Amino acid sequence: MRRVLLAAVMLLAGSSPVLAHHSTTAEFDMAHRMTLSGTLTKIDWVNPHIVVFIDAKSTDGGGKAAWKFESNPPAWFRRVGVSRADFAKAIGQTVTVEGNRAKDGSLYGYLLKITYADGNSLELVVPGGDR
Amino acid sequence: MKRTLLLAITLTAAIATLAGQTNNGHPDLSGTWLFSIDLPPIALKKQTNGQTSIKGIDASGRRPAAEKVAGALPFTAAPVYKPELRAKVKDLLDHESKTDQVFYCGRPGVPRIGPPRRIIQLPSEVVFLYEDISGDPYRVIPTDGRPHKKDGNPSYYGDSVGRWDGNTLVVDVVNFVEDTWFGEDGYFHSDAMHVTERFWRSGPNLVYQVTVDDPKVLTTPWTMAPRVVKPSTEPLEESPKCVEADSKLLVNNDHHGQR
Numbered sequence: 053m054r055r056v057l058l059a060a061v062m063l064l065a066g067s068s069p070v071l072a073h074h075s076t077t078a079e080f081d082m083a084h085r086m087t088l089s090g091t092l093t094k095i096d097w098v099n100p101h102i103v104v105f106i107d108a109k110s111t112d113g114g115g116k117a118a119w120k121f122e123s124n125p126p127a128w129f130r131r132v133g134v135s136r137a138d139f140a141k142a143i144g145q146t147v148t149v150e151g152n153r154a155k156d157g158s159l160y161g162y163l164l165k166i167t168y169a170d171g172n173s174l175e176l177v178v179p180g181g182d183r
Numbered sequence: 184m185k186r187t188l189l190l191a192i193t194l195t196a197a198i199a200t201l202a203g204q205t206n207n208g209h210p211d212l213s214g215t216w217l218f219s220i221d222l223p224p225i226a227l228k229k230q231t232n233g234q235t236s237i238k239g240i241d242a243s244g245r246r247p248a249a250e251k252v253a254g255a256l257p258f259t260a261a262p263v264y265k266p267e268l269r270a271k272v273k274d275l276l277d278h279e280s281k282t283d284q285v286f287y288c289g290r291p292g293v294p295r296i297g298p299p300r301r302i303i304q305l306p307s308e309v310v311f312l313y314e315d316i317s318g319d320p321y322r323v324i325p326t327d328g329r330p331h332k333k334d335g336n337p338s339y340y341g342d343s344v345g346r347w348d349g350n351t352l353v354v355d356v357v358n359f360v361e362d363t364w365f366g367e368d369g370y371f372h373s374d375a376m377h378v379t380e381r382f383w384r385s386g387p388n389l390v391y392q393v394t395v396d397d398p399k400v401l402t403t404p405w406t407m408a409p410r411v412v413k414p415s416t417e418p419l420e421e422s423p424k425c426v427e428a429d430s431k432l433l434v435n436n437d438h439h440g441q442r
Contacts, residue, residue: 132239
């Protein structure tokens with residue numbers, strides 16, 4: 053489980069080695085925070101990371117790009133008062149997500165923030181460091 | 184007279200309960216305890232209709248106790264492996280994202296799963312219930328003086344028997360499968376691993392401390408730092424299934440970290 057703990061800390065903290073002795077440098081580009089808009093199509097409420105599926109416009113013109121963003125574990129979301137329904141209510145709607153892309157270049161990332169069409173949002177933040 | 188006696192019994196039971204004592208004189212460990220598996224130590228910022236709220240989590244049950252805990256055994260930071268096995272520990276640690284079964288949704292086993300989320304204490308047994316990403320195991324631990332099973336199959340959570348040592352519940356666990364680690368840093372073990380878990384009350388809290396002995400791989404038994412686990416009002420909930428999806432995305436052996 054610490055994988056998600058450290059993943060989140062490192063992603064939020066950039067590449068600082070100070071905050072964690074394990075890192076997610078093996079998987080995500082933590083130096084860049086990407087933003088993407090698209091249609092929320094599915095939520096997998098699974099361990100060790102929930103997965104959010106987004107259909108965005110392909111950057112090579114025409115067509116869709118099917119992105120997946122993992123995020124913190126279900127047990128974490130539960131304890132900060134967020135359930136699957138808080139994501140699922142927006143299935144079929146346009147959302148904007150911010151996160152860190154997988155280093156292997158696949159359409160995969162770590163979700164740090166999701167903003168719904170109504171302007172409401174959920175965001176992972178460092179405690180005491182309202183970003 | 185009968186009424187007075189009934190009142191006295193009721194009051195005694197109430198006082199005993201308040202003091203954390205069961206009727207048979209042992210401390211009462213029953214209850215629901217704080218989720219104590221690692222979770223991200225970050226908070227959620229929620230914007231709802233222009234209102235902002237930030238909520239974090241309480242990870243205190245996962246960490247070693249911040250202050251000295253009465254009744255705790257002396258402890259050290261890490262186990263001491265036999266010299267010829269230290270390179271193996273380092274190699275497992277260096278390739279943790281490939282070698283740690285917990286990374287792949289494997290069962291953490293005892294003691295890595297940590298303290299239970301719920302304890303049900305009965306006169307001759309205690310029941311431990313857990314929430315874990317690999318599933319939600321349970322353990323039914325006899326405390327009636329019976330010995331370990333002689334013909335049990337090895338398992339992830341081992342064969343447990345409990346006894347009371349003063350106010351401490353001592354759970355003796357043996358007969359493990361060999362593919363678990365007893366700590367995230369490559370702490371492998373053999374079939375001879377013997378785990379002793381100690382549970383006691385500290386005011387409203389539960390204290391949990393573990394000693395691991397494995398004469399085939401360690402030079403001496405290792406006692407870990409105690410953990411203080413707060414009571415929780417949050418009911419247990421079935422853990423969602425575990426689907427490992429990160430391993431194929433790893434571009435190097437940097438530690439991903441488990442627990």
